[in-house]
Amino acid sequence: MHQDDRESTASQLLQASDALLQPWLLLLLDRGVDYAMFSKHLKSTFLKSAQALLADKQQKATDSALSILSGVHRKDVRLWRETQTPSPSGGNHASLANQVWTRWLHDERYQGDRLPRQGAMPSFETLVREISQDIHPHSVLQELKRLGLVDVIPDEVDWVCRQRDSFVPPQDTAEVWAMLAGSLGDHIQAAVDNIRCGPTHLEQSVFAEPLSEASMVELEQVARESWSATQQRLLTAASRLWQRDQCLPATDRQRRFRAGAYYYQGTIKTSEGLDDLTETGK
Secondary structure, three states: OOHHHHHHHHHHHHHHHHHHHHHHHHHHHHOOOOHHHHHHHHHHHHHHHHHHHHHHOOOOOOHHHHHHHHOOOHHHHHHHHHHOOOOOOOOOOOOHHHHHHHHHHHOHHHOOOEEEOOOOOOOHHHHHHHHOOOOOHHHHHHHHHHOOOEEEEOOOOOEEEEOOOOOOOOOOOHHHHHHHHHHHHHHHHHHHHHHHHOOOOOOOEEEEEOOOHHHHHHHHHHHHHHHHHHHHHHHHHHHHHHHHHOOOOHHHOOOOOOOOOOOOOOOOOOOOOOOOEEEEEO
16 A cells, blocks of 8 residues: 555544544543543553454464554553453353343243243243353342342242333443454454455445434334334344354354444434435445
8 A cells, every 4th residue: 555545544544543442432431431541541552453453364363563553662562462461251242141131022932031040941040041051040040030020929939020121231231342342343353354354244325414303203113113123133043053053063153243233313413514314334
């Protein structure tokens, strides 16, 4: 790429970064994370990204290579190597509690708002054991209770009863930040992969302006109904395929997927040169 083209691309990417970062920075500031804290953390993120890019290109991630690529001083690269800690395993994977909850909602074998706590299928115990043999069902139950998603009703047998129809952890908890990072991170990764590697992932949106407030209400209802139907189809298919794949060795079951939806409405920021517009973005 010619130097002028490279500088132009860099300038355009930085302008795009404004739109990408502004909502996130608003959240950080609202939760007490200031520029000094964020910039210190960002240095580590730059180095991790540089390390990943060098690995992708099958190049050795020396201190010099990391410094040149990231723009971080070699002294800071060396300090980062000495102090960095391994990332938690499964950072983008759904939590076990989330997986159990989703299976309960959409697996036909576990229909109903309550399950016996223990016993033969269908029970809460067998539901958890199907997903993980490593974590005791009692631990998962306690986590779901902590999140306000289930309650236990004592009877001749203890019943685990659902309290909600969707997995929505309380605000400002580790579960919320993990779900937010996983969802937005995968969305951005899909878009970036499509730019760097060609159209690899489904990543599209529909948008229109100018419209009235009444139109916003109607469009939001259409979007929610459409996603509800799509979500049900995806979860039914995912549950069926998960069961089918259990006969395969673990080495052949190393893939994951995420599909999502969002609906956003806001005020048009400028009225200069505004024309009626309806487009589909890819």
